[in-house]
Amino acid sequence: MSKDKYFIIDFDSTFTKVEALDELGEISLHDDPNKEQILQEIKNLTNSAMEGKSSFTEGLTKRLALLQANKKHLQPLIERLKDKVSDSIKRNRNFFAEFANHTFIVSSGFKEFIKPIVTEYGIKEENVYANTFLYDENGNITGFDKENVLCLDKGKIKLLETMALKGDVYVVGDGYTDYEIKEAGLANKFYAFTENIARDNVIAKTEYIAPSFDEFLYQNQLPMAISYPKNRIRVLLLESIHPKAVELFKKEGYQIETIAGALSEEELCEAIKDVSIIGIRSKTHITKKVLEHANRLISVGAFCIGTNQIDLTACLDAGIPVFNAPYSNTRSVVELAIGQIIMLSRGIFDKSEKMHRGEWDKSAKGSYEVRDKKLGIIGYGNIGAQLSVLAESMGMEVYYYDVVEKLQLGNARKCNTLKELLEIADFVTLHVDGRPNNKNMFGAEEFAAMKKGAIFLNLSRGHVVNIPSLVEAVKSGKVRGAAIDVFPQEPANNEEEFISELRGLPNVILTPHIGGSTSEAQVNIANFVPNRIMDYINSGNTYQSVNFPNIQLPELKNAHRLIHIHKNVPGVLANINNVLASNHVNIEGQYLKTNEQVGYVITDINKAYDKNVIGELKSLPATIKFRMLY
Numbered sequence: 018m019s020k021d022k023y024f025i026i027d028f029d030s031t032f033t034k035v036e037a038l039d040e041l042g043e044i045s046l047h048d049d050p051n052k053e054q055i056l057q058e059i060k061n062l063t064n065s066a067m068e069g070k071s072s073f074t075e076g077l078t079k080r081l082a083l084l085q086a087n088k089k090h091l092q093p094l095i096e097r098l099k100d101k102v103s104d105s106i107k108r109n110r111n112f113f114a115e116f117a118n119h120t121f122i123v124s125s126g127f128k129e130f131i132k133p134i135v136t137e138y139g140i141k142e143e144n145v146y147a148n149t150f151l152y153d154e155n156g157n158i159t160g161f162d163k164e165n166v167l168c169l170d171k172g173k174i175k176l177l178e179t180m181a182l183k184g185d186v187y188v189v190g191d192g193y194t195d196y197e198i199k200e201a202g203l204a205n206k207f208y209a210f211t212e213n214i215a216r217d218n219v220i221a222k223t224e225y226i227a228p229s230f231d232e233f234l235y236q237n238q239l240p241m242a243i244s245y246p247k248n249r250i251r252v253l254l255l256e257s258i259h260p261k262a263v264e265l266f267k268k269e270g271y272q273i274e275t276i277a278g279a280l281s282e283e284e285l286c287e288a289i290k291d292v293s294i295i296g297i298r299s300k301t302h303i304t305k306k307v308l309e310h311a312n313r314l315i316s317v318g319a320f321c322i323g324t325n326q327i328d329l330t331a332c333l334d335a336g337i338p339v340f341n342a343p344y345s346n347t348r349s350v351v352e353l354a355i356g357q358i359i360m361l362s363r364g365i366f367d368k369s370e371k372m373h374r375g376e377w378d379k380s381a382k383g384s385y386e387v388r389d390k391k392l393g394i395i396g397y398g399n400i401g402a403q404l405s406v407l408a409e410s411m412g413m414e415v416y417y418y419d420v421v422e423k424l425q426l427g428n429a430r431k432c433n434t435l436k437e438l439l440e441i442a443d444f445v446t447l448h449v450d451g452r453p454n455n456k457n458m459f460g461a462e463e464f465a466a467m468k469k470g471a472i473f474l475n476l477s478r479g480h481v482v483n484i485p486s487l488v489e490a491v492k493s494g495k496v497r498g499a500a501i502d503v504f505p506q507e508p509a510n511n512e513e514e515f516i517s518e519l520r521g522l523p524n525v526i527l528t529p530h531i532g533g534s535t536s537e538a539q540v541n542i543a544n545f546v547p548n549r550i551m552d553y554i555n556s557g558n559t560y561q562s563v564n565f566p567n568i569q570l571p572e573l574k575n576a577h578r579l580i581h582i583h584k585n586v587p588g589v590l591a592n593i594n595n596v597l598a599s600n601h602v603n604i605e606g607q608y609l610k611t612n613e614q615v616g617y618v619i620t621d622i623n624k625a626y627d628k629n630v631i632g633e634l635k636s637l638p639a640t641i642k643f644r645m646l647y
């Protein structure tokens with residue numbers, strides 16, 4: 018890069034996450050009973066000055082008077098500020114060292130606390146322009162050096178005039194006074210730095226926004242600590258995903274948009290454009306058509322267990338790993354099923370309805386214990402197996418049927434056919450997954466095979482059961498009671514009406530797909546899925562992806578990682594290695610995993626390489642997606 022570029026960086030709320038004088042107040046006013054009120058006054062004065070709404074000099078004088086600070090408070094302040102350096106500044110510390118001669122801190126803060134912080138990042142002491150304190154004989158801070166232009170209104174402009182930098186000047190800061198440098202014609206570009214605070218009136222003045230220092234470096238093609246600014250990663254979260262997920266993605270620096278309900282295919286085709294991560298629950302369908310509109314999609318998060326609503330093959334073909342939360346709501350579903358088994362066995366639902374109508378129907382008729390009764394579990398996966406354990410502990414005899422061989426837990430007995438299970442069970446409960454083959458797997462024939470007066474539960478997927486057959490079975494008395502949580506057609510949001518032939522049937526508990534809707538489960542899911550996705554984005558790990566070859570990679574250390582996703586055809590690995598060999602690239606580690614459709618190759622290489630390598634790898638035949646991490 019040519020050395021005629023100069024970087025003017027603000028300190029408060031830019032280099033550090035905080036306003037240093039607010040922090041000083043936390044220390045100096047520690048024992049003051051009016052601390053909160055005074056701190057608020059200081060904050061208001063700071064904000065007003067930063068937004069260009071009041072005289073800076075006057076505000077500074079007032080703030081120092083309110084602070085009642087002393088020299089002895091400065092060391093604790095410095096320690097505090099060291100911990101509060103902005104994240105993106107911290108990770109790009111190499112930049113400041115590399116461009117030490119061209120980086121200046123220009124601040125209306127004070128050298129006494131700025132220098133010890135920024136010099137740790139390689140910024141030169143003589144390149145720090147800021148105010149200095151005045152003290153009395155007891156070390157009390159009484160004011161500031163009035164000769165320094167930075168204590169004056171438009172002080173930064175005056176300073177830049179005297180600096181007379183010859184070259185391109187870039188200003189990065191959060192405040193109005195930073196913008197004024199550009200306004201005065203003393204900088205080529207002003208970047209409103211919004212990682213810590215976004216000031217509307219500052220943002221309104223500039224076309225350049227830097228949600229992180231990475232973004233500033235990226236836009237200006239300067240060396241960065243990471244391969245891509247995280248603020249460029251857009252996340253769309255649908256169906257009221259728990260706010261914990263928003264918090265985690267935000268902490269990572271991503272841009273988040275949330276929508277309470279599900280979107281139709283058409284709406285999604287529009288909404289998914291430019292989105293890098295989409296988070297959905299059971300109602301949003303990620304179809305091939307949706308994926309065709311997903312021009313920047315990196316990963317899909319199913320914030321639930323079921324993934325039948327996602328075209329997993331189409332995602333794989335497009336090089337998009339899908340992650341779900343396979344165990345986070347398992348217990349919630351099981352607890353609901355247990356509750357429903359007991360409620361139905363006692364006819365509680367109808368009795369409660371009668372009570373609400375004023376009818377007192379005390380009787381033991383049609384009311385049974387669940388102890389010693391036979392529970393038939395169809396689908397002995399995570400939910401089925403856990404239900405098995407809990408049901409046995411209540412004294413039920415458990416039978417199960419699964420299409421694959423499963424470990425029998427406790428005293429549960431395996432049935433070799435579905436018919437065998439249906440003929441024996443007093444309670445039949447469905448916990449199969451929603452694969453297309455399971456559509457209408459439970460219909461007239463299966464209801465007919467059940468014991469008369471048995472109880473039926475479905476908390477798996479709506480399309481698995483033929484609803485008219487269930488209605489018929491309830492009306493005929495073949496099924497004495499039912500609990501249904503999932504339906505072939507479910508309203509997209511809480512405003513839509515629920516329409517079903519099941520409405521109004523006796524001893525039928527209907528719930529609005531809430532098997533997994535507990536606070537515990539939603540928090541667990543919101544912790545689990547973002548971490549899987551961020552791990553994939555940051556390191557390439559696909560461990561626990563539901564559609565992608567699973568790889569758990571070592572941490573990336575002092576290398577660049579090339580991530581190559583390709584169609585699984587012969588020769589791709591050889592082609593990748595030929596490109597690397599012909600460009601004399603040193604391979605530090607290589608990992609490959611394939612499935613029937615795709616190959617996933619990760620190559621860690623020495624940082625010194627010809628950038629043409631990237632273009633050559635991207636254009637290899639059979640490449641689906643390529644990205645580089647560092």
Ligand SMILES: NC(=O)c1ccc[n+]([C@@H]2O[C@H](COP(=O)([O-])OP(=O)(O)OC[C@H]3O[C@@H](n4cnc5c(N)ncnc54)[C@H](O)[C@@H]3O)[C@@H](O)[C@H]2O)c1
Binds near residue numbers: 350
């Ligand atoms: N109601 C809710 O809110 C809620 C919450 C969580 C999960 N679910 C649903 O429950 C399903 C099961 O969850 P899980 O975590 O136990 O999944 P899982 O994958 O661990 O278990 C599903 C089991 O069903 C078996 N199976 C599939 N088709 C079958 C068939 N036709 N006959 C017999 N067995 C069959 C599979 O072999 C597997 O063992 C999920 O896929 C999801 O659709 C619903």
Ligand SMILES: O=C(O)[C@H](O)COP(=O)(O)O
Binds near residue numbers: 300320321322
């Ligand atoms: O698959 C699941 O985990 C359940 O069906 C829950 O779906 P939901 O997140 O839409 O409630």
